[in-house]
Amino acid sequence: MTHAREMLEAYTGRVALDAATLVECIEACFDCDQSCSADADADLGEEDVSPLKRCITMCLNCSDVCAATGRILSRQTEFEPAMAQAALQACVEACRLCAEECEYHAREMNMEHCRVCAESCRRCERACRDTLSALAA
Amino acid sequence: MTHAREMLEAYTGRVALDAATLVECIEACFDCDQSCSADADADLGEEDVSPLKRCITMCLNCSDVCAATGRILSRQTEFEPAMAQAALQACVEACRLCAEECEYHAREMNMEHCRVCAESCRRCERACRDTLSALAA
Amino acid sequence: MTHAREMLEAYTGRVALDAATLVECIEACFDCDQSCSADADADLGEEDVSPLKRCITMCLNCSDVCAATGRILSRQTEFEPAMAQAALQACVEACRLCAEECEYHAREMNMEHCRVCAESCRRCERACRDTLSALAA
Amino acid sequence: MTHAREMLEAYTGRVALDAATLVECIEACFDCDQSCSADADADLGEEDVSPLKRCITMCLNCSDVCAATGRILSRQTEFEPAMAQAALQACVEACRLCAEECEYHAREMNMEHCRVCAESCRRCERACRDTLSALAA
Numbered sequence: 001m002t003h004a005r006e007m008l009e010a011y012t013g014r015v016a017l018d019a020a021t022l023v024e025c026i027e028a029c030f031d032c033d034q035s036c037s038a039d040a041d042a043d044l045g046e047e048d049v050s051p052l053k054r055c056i057t058m059c060l061n062c063s064d065v066c067a068a069t070g071r072i073l074s075r076q077t078e079f080e081p082a083m084a085q086a087a088l089q090a091c092v093e094a095c096r097l098c099a100e101e102c103e104y105h106a107r108e109m110n111m112e113h114c115r116v117c118a119e120s121c122r123r124c125e126r127a128c129r130d131t132l133s134a135l136a137a
Numbered sequence: 138m139t140h141a142r143e144m145l146e147a148y149t150g151r152v153a154l155d156a157a158t159l160v161e162c163i164e165a166c167f168d169c170d171q172s173c174s175a176d177a178d179a180d181l182g183e184e185d186v187s188p189l190k191r192c193i194t195m196c197l198n199c200s201d202v203c204a205a206t207g208r209i210l211s212r213q214t215e216f217e218p219a220m221a222q223a224a225l226q227a228c229v230e231a232c233r234l235c236a237e238e239c240e241y242h243a244r245e246m247n248m249e250h251c252r253v254c255a256e257s258c259r260r261c262e263r264a265c266r267d268t269l270s271a272l273a274a
Numbered sequence: 275m276t277h278a279r280e281m282l283e284a285y286t287g288r289v290a291l292d293a294a295t296l297v298e299c300i301e302a303c304f305d306c307d308q309s310c311s312a313d314a315d316a317d318l319g320e321e322d323v324s325p326l327k328r329c330i331t332m333c334l335n336c337s338d339v340c341a342a343t344g345r346i347l348s349r350q351t352e353f354e355p356a357m358a359q360a361a362l363q364a365c366v367e368a369c370r371l372c373a374e375e376c377e378y379h380a381r382e383m384n385m386e387h388c389r390v391c392a393e394s395c396r397r398c399e400r401a402c403r404d405t406l407s408a409l410a411a
Numbered sequence: 412m413t414h415a416r417e418m419l420e421a422y423t424g425r426v427a428l429d430a431a432t433l434v435e436c437i438e439a440c441f442d443c444d445q446s447c448s449a450d451a452d453a454d455l456g457e458e459d460v461s462p463l464k465r466c467i468t469m470c471l472n473c474s475d476v477c478a479a480t481g482r483i484l485s486r487q488t489e490f491e492p493a494m495a496q497a498a499l500q501a502c503v504e505a506c507r508l509c510a511e512e513c514e515y516h517a518r519e520m521n522m523e524h525c526r527v528c529a530e531s532c533r534r535c536e537r538a539c540r541d542t543l544s545a546l547a548a
Contacts, residue, residue, distance in 0.1 A: 194490075313418065
């Protein structure tokens with residue numbers, strides 16, 4: 001449960017984008033920030049960390065980009081499409097790179113925490129792409 | 138919908154705290170980071186910003202503290218109770234100060250976005266207090 | 275004074291980029307995160323906040339993007355050029371948008387805090403462009 | 412080089428604390444955020460990550476707390492001493508825990524990146540204590 005939808009509905013100005021698309025994207029960004037922080041930690045908790053180094057770095061990077069993007073999209077006053085677009089493009093890339101790495105460990109090493117994290121990254125990547133499409137419309 | 142519970146369940150090590158308490162606190166922190174970013178923005182979107190200056194500052198501060206606390210609690214490998222406690226105490230204070238200010242604007246100026254934000258802050262304050270109690274147990 | 279250069283020199287692996295370019299970019303990102311947080315606050319401290327709404331939003335957005343970019347560039351283990359590039363491109367855009375707005379207020383309203391912030395944004399924009407060039411080389 | 416002092420001098424309102432103490436603390440927080448991100452990464456870059464797991468977690472936590480504290484102190488409009496105090500106390504704890512761990516690896520394993528990071532953490536811990544004293548005065 002999050003308050004993202006209620007916060008957007010309570011906003012008294014004009015919302016620049018389709019509300020459902022925006023709420024999904026905001027929620028996906030904050031969720032992915034959390035999943036990636038947790039997955040970097042779960043990787044570190046494995047006995048053999050060596051094969052997980054790239055996964056940890058992709059997770060930490062993705063976490064930071066999602067945090068920034070989720071906040072930028074939460075700001076509707078003086079919304080700047082060029083800023084949203086640039087942040088969303090970086091977020092798509094961060095989520096894609098992290099998802100690919102996590103999916104590899106889920107598949108090859110049967111790591112459940114990487115499977116869940118990849119799911120969260122793919123959701124966020126998709127939500128960012130949908131928001132980019134809505135911005136271009 | 139968030140992946141916080143699934144991420145914690147997929148963690149292969151020992152979780153330092155009651156899982157339900159921890160998941161609620163993690164989710165509340167990330168949700169409150171978002172609500173406070175959105176409320177600072179909604180305040181800025183009001184015609185007369187002057188009476189909302191304290192609210193904007195409390196929201197920005199609370200957002201930053203919640204972001205840090207949510208991530209710290211997401212890390213179970215080498216969990217350090219003294220770190221969690223210090224972060225949670227700062228988060229209780231940030232949420233309390235922000236909630237009090239938001240509740241004032243909800244009551245006196247009928248600001249719906251401040252009412253929703255206060256709800257999110259009070260949820261997070263409560264979740265942090267519950268986690269502090271669980272840590273002390 | 276920062277420890278960015280010493281931290282990079284102490285790194286035992288291979289650094290993916292020219293060290294001087296990288297250190298300047300890392301320092302510029304963290305500095306710009308701080309300047310933009312301070313400028314959003316200085317704007318809020320002005321008697322008439324209305325003409326500064328766009329400046330506050332651009333500063334908050336730039337602060338968040340710089341924070342993410344500064345951290346991503348601080349990670350050399352499993353450095354991923356595609357991630358660095360995407361973050362740097364978003365950071366160039368955030369800094370450019372914020373600098374333009376700050377320069378307007380510095381020029382038209384003689385706001386010294388916006389002048390200093392614009393200087394910090396332009397430094398960071400330049401450092402990000404230089405790092406993008408180094409990445410492409 | 413940072414713009415923190417210039418930003419504070421350009422602030423047109425009343426600054427709640429001694430300016431030199433505040434600038435040093437703000438700069439130390441942002442610097443420590445960077446050092447700790449870089450040290451977590453340098454630890455991950457070592458051949459044997461196992462003995463560095465606690466160091467990585469302490470660094471990631473310290474980085475997040477410093478980021479929040481540095482921003483909170485950068486906000487002078489509607490400065491709230493109770494918020495600053497709570498953030499500073501958490502930051503002292505984060506820096507102390509991280510410095511102790513880093514000093515151990517610097518001493519026992521001759522790790523230069525941990526020695527530099529410990530220096531940055533101790534500087535930030537000291538600056539936060541000085542700011543707490545200034546707040547209490």
